[in-house]
Amino acid sequence: MEYTENIDQALEYANQAIAKMRDIGVPANPNNFTVWFHYYSGTYPDLKRTLDILLDNQQAFSETRNSEIFQKFFTLDQESAILHDTTARMEGELARIVTALDGAEDNYAMLDSDLRNFQEKLAQGDQANDMTAIVDSLNGRIGNVLEHNSALEDELKSSIKEIDELKEDLERMRREAMTDGLTGIANRKLFDLELRKSSMNAMANGEELALMMIDVDHFARFNEHHGHQVGDQVLKLVAVTIAECIKGQDTAARYGGDEFSVILPRTSLDNAMKLAENICKRVSSKNVINRATGERLGKITMSAGVATFEYGEPISQLLVRADHALQEAMRNGYNQVLTQVDLKDSVA
Incomplete structure (x- = not known):
């Protein structure tokens, strides 16, 4: 987890946390x-939503509940447990398949032995009644093999179905662990992983890497006036618009609250700025309507900050530069995009 809070912000959050x-x-x-x-x-919108629900319902924060909340949002314990269980079940299915195939191999070996014996008796020219007994025995053996093959086919189909379901469980777990519950785009956990991976790839391949931070202008005031449900509608709109504008290599994430971020591999500062301007323009061009009342709520504007990665620097410095550019855009009157070049003071 990388942090962008300055000393005063961090101290304020710490005091609020301790007081609460x-x-x-x-x-x-x-x-x-x-x-x-x-x-x-x-930082974690889903965490805030969970705690707000518990607070609103006046739920007690027992030691067990505190531990469950921490493990859900700040550890991989839950994912690891599901992964361990799914892996064990998959190993069991594979063992079943191996056992079934071993049985089929034994049956085929016995059939092969019988066929060789039958061939030898034919060569010896035994009496017809002996031949009849041999044919009856061979027919019985072939019937057993065919019956076993039918059972084997059913067992293999069952195992394949079970393995497919386990694969779906793993994929669903991965999506849930890495997806923001409200907007459906990447959450902060996936953002941190992707940014770290993208910075390593950029250095290894000598490529550019840009980071975009976007904030919905005056969102707190909008929430107070229109309600959280309408505010959630706006956040979904922003997420969908960002997803429509970016390429497959890019990662859009809900960074926290009404703040979004986009990781842009192989992208220059100038192109990242143009993309940010396009996203902000497309969001502001949409007329937001309260679905419950049909009321037109006007246009939504956003501010954005853009920075590029410098090889070898801590990821936190890239985050700070992008965040400072965003803060500068907001100080300058909102509804604009600034880059690290526009910062008045250099960021170490």
Whole structure:
């Protein structure tokens, strides 16, 4: 997890977290502090939604519940348990297939032996009654093999179906673990992984890497005036628009709250800026309508900051530059895109 908060912001979130834990009787241990710090920083929208529901319902934060929340959002324990269970089930199915094929091999070996014996007796010219007995025995053996093959086919089909279902379970687990619950695009966990991977690929291949940070202008005020359901509708609109504008190599993510990010491999600063301007323009061109009332809510504008990766630097510095460019765009009046070149003060 990379952080972009400055000292004052981090201190404010920390104080809010400690005060909240004291207020609801949650022990201020490191795990619980991590949960509530990120609740106030808005890093994990799904975490904030979960905690808001629990708070609204006046649920008690027991030691078990605190542990479950931490494990769900800040560890891979849940994914590991599902993966372990699925792997064990897949190993069981593969063992069944191997056992079934071993049985088929034994049957074929016995049939082969019988055929050789039959061939030898034919060569010896035995009496007809002996021949009849041999044919009856051979027919019985072939019948057993065919019957076993039919059962083997059914067993193989069953195992293949089970393995396909296990593959679907694994894929669903991967999507759920890496997808933002509201917008359907990448969550912060996947963003961190992809940004780290993209920076390593950029250095290894000598390619450019750009990062875009986007924030919905005055979103808190919009939420207060129109309600969270309409606000969620806007966030979905932004996510869909970003996804429509980017290429297959790019990664769009919900960075936190109303802030989005886009990782742009093999993209220059100039092209990243043009893409950010296009995204903001397309969002502002849409008329937002309250689905429940039909009320037209006007246009949504956004601000964006863009930065490029410098080989060998910590990822946190790239994040800070992009975030500072975004903050500068907002200070300058919103509804605009700025890049690291536009920053008044250099970022170390």
